[in-house]
Amino acid sequence: MKALRIILILAAVAILALVPWFGSDVLIQFGINALLLAVLAQGWNIIGGYTGYASFGNSVFYGLGSYGVAIAMVQWNLPFYFGLGFGVVLAVVFAILLGIPVLRLRGHYFAIATLALAQVMSAIVSNVALAGRNIGLVLPPLNNDPLFYELSLGLLVVATLTIYWLTRSRFGFGLIAIRENEEGAAVMGVNTTLYKTLAFALSGIFSALAGGIHAYWITFLDPESAFDISLNVKMIIMAVFGGPGTILGPIVGAFSLSAISEVLSSEVTSIAGLFFGVVVVAAVVLMPRGLADMLRRFRKTGWRYFSENIRAHRI
């Protein structure tokens, strides 16, 4: 059973890796977007799903990663990979400097503080000369979609392996303990401040790398698009819809929701946004533990699964 599962996953990765050789341009471009969103969902999974800190500000890391690449390539004429590294450094510095105070907050307060940070970043960056102020930066074009596709896929594999490692390492158990009961974790000897900050930084690293790849692919960025708040909506919904705190849930959520929204937005653009909102509302009411949990239990309980979820939380 376990060997079968590993073979299935390897086969799926292999098929995904072969897409650029037989897929159309449209499929490859859709793939890059879906893979990068899956990376963001996995990044959020580390801090939101495993550590239990619902960050509404991971778009900040994405924006910092984008600007890391853009500043390094446009202003300093450095290669792309150096830019990715610079973006990661920015994200880690941000995660530590702001994470230490903000991660002291719990529940609503943490969520709103991160949301507020996400809202001010574009206003701050549009006043920075190095980042091109509010005009933005134009990167040198590189017309190589298969390369961007494979980079995104590689990043998703690394992110997922990291999460797999979390589920069986001392560090990961520490994070889960913080999610379940933070005082309890502290009593058991978990250095909660250190663990939370590391989780925030780790989540930021993957988001920054996704942002960096996206910036070089799109070749243009401005403060509004780099620090787009609606990106938070997407990554959280994808992670929660698929199953927060599971290894493969956010990927399933990201792929399925990207595909549906792609079909919908070919009709009317704003319908896709509306769809995301409706999915969140329905998912919170009917399957608050995500698709993974639903599939597991649906076999036993059938349609009662939904009514039981409602009964558990309604007044």
Added chain:
Amino acid sequence: MDLLAQILINGILLGGLYAVMALGLALVWGVLNIVNLAHGAFIMLGAYVSWHLYTYAHIDPFLGLPITAVVMFCVGYALQRGILNLVVRAPMFNTLLITFGLEVVLTYLAQLAFSADFRTINPPYAGHSIFLGPVVVPMVRLMAFGVAIVLTVAMWLFLLHTRLGRAIRATAQNLVAARLYGVEPRHLYAMTFGIGIALAGAAGGLYGTVSQINPYIGATLTAKSFAISIIGGLDNPLGVIVGGLFLGIIESLTALYIGPTFADVASFGVLVLVLIVRPSGLLGKTA
């Protein structure tokens, strides 16, 4: 000196409006323990209701406020009764997420229904001003300020002295005990949420007379309302007046001395700073 006086007056007038914006959020948060991330979107909807009343039925935006409030109350009551009551006992993250989803739905619905164009509500007296020595007080802003203060004080008296107000306060303190005294929680929660949304709608009507509206103003207004609730505390509706004036003055001063683009940065900076120094709020209850 004149300039400073003018800026302070602007900040105070803005602050009154901010107070009534935050009032509904603080009420819902305090009683239902739901931080309504869709609050700003309801303000936006209220602004559009007022705009339609003024543009198509020619109802004065200030006289039309009760209609806006009643419409929004019905929306809020139905949403709480139909959807939010189903998740009200779920973990904090779920209620946060569902209101986040509602915000997205409302924003895109507004975009589909009203288009993304900027709108303003311009009554005939929009250009009038009162001159206090060198200081100019725009008529509309002064009226919006007056209505906002009246609404906030009326809310305070309502919570203190009416039967429904007492039931709401009792529920906020202890749901089980309130139930023993005959409070029907499903109805009461829906009433509370409805009143919160009616206040948001009224705030939106006022906002539309002093500022431009479009479907995307919601998220920023939610964060501002949250900041004001945090500064003012949830226990007493009059606290939001303190929080609103504080934020209004800070924003006006920042816009003058640092730059208009930094006004929002300043308000969120204050929010994050307050959260870090006093995570449970400056005058607020402990979480």
